[in-house]
Amino acid sequence: MPLRSVNHLLSLRALLAASLATLLWTTGCSTTYRADVPLYKQLGGPDHIRAFTGKALSRVAADPVAGRSFKGIKMPFLIDSVGNYICKVADGPCVYEGQDMQKSHADLNLGGSEFDVLVQALREEMDAAGVPNGAKNELLRRLAPSRSEIVTH
Ligand code: HEM
Known part of the structure; x- marks a missing residue:
């Protein structure tokens, strides 16, 4: 040529x-997180956040080990509450009316590996939902400090 x-x-x-x-x-x-666009929008908006959060929580509830905490829990209410919490953490217009992370998990005696199961489920469900890598990592980065409030042993 x-x-x-x-x-x-x-x-x-x-x-x-x-x-x-x-x-x-x-x-x-x-795929890069954009500081000039609210995170909840980069995650697909409140309905999208609720959907991937719900799928992640349902997977953890079905996990042979980490699922133990979800016995008797009304999943639709929990999914709504956690969805609103995550939407708010992502600067969304959602109202979270639940307790703080320490109080809401105090009786569950959660270990670090159980926390990791939820983080991994969230990661995979965000991938499946087509959330860009940058936004996914920014959300996980914002949730990471709650580990010390949620994990008690
Ligand atoms: C980043 C990690 C986590 C976040 C952001 C989170 C968030 C929340 C929120 C917002 C609530 C609702 C509190 C309320 O409505 O007052 C909640 C409750 C709950 N979470 Fe988590 N959570 C996390 C980790 C975990 C893990 C690792 C487990 C178990 C494997 C778990 C199991 C539960 C259960 C069973 C409840 C219901 C407690 C009850 O109603 O008695 N959470 N969580």
Whole structure:
């Protein structure tokens, strides 16, 4: 192929790559967390947050070990409450009316590995829901400090 055609092809590829990057950036599909867009929007909004939170909680409730804490718990109420909490942590317009993290988990005697099961379930459900990596990691980063309030041994 003549050199001019190769150059032409290369610049066409560069142009396409730049256009795709611009499109992803402007549509909010960037995998990078954007400090100028509220996190709850990057997570897909309150309904989306509630949906992936509910799936993650249901998975933990079905876990042979970590599921022990969920016996007798009314899951739809818990999912609503945790969904609102996470939406608020993500700067969303949701109202969380539950107790603080220490009080609400005080009687559960939770270990670090049980906390990790929930974090992993959240990570996987956000992936399945198509949440961009940057937003997913920012949410997990904001939830991480609650570990010391929730885990008691
Ligand atoms: C980042 C980690 C976690 C967050 C953000 C979180 C958040 C919450 C919230 C917001 C509530 C509702 C409190 C209320 O409505 O007053 C709650 C309750 C509860 N959480 Fe968690 N939680 C976390 C970790 C865990 C883990 C690891 C488990 C168990 C494996 C767990 C099991 C429960 C249960 C069973 C309840 C209901 C307690 C009750 O009603 O007596 N949570 N959690």
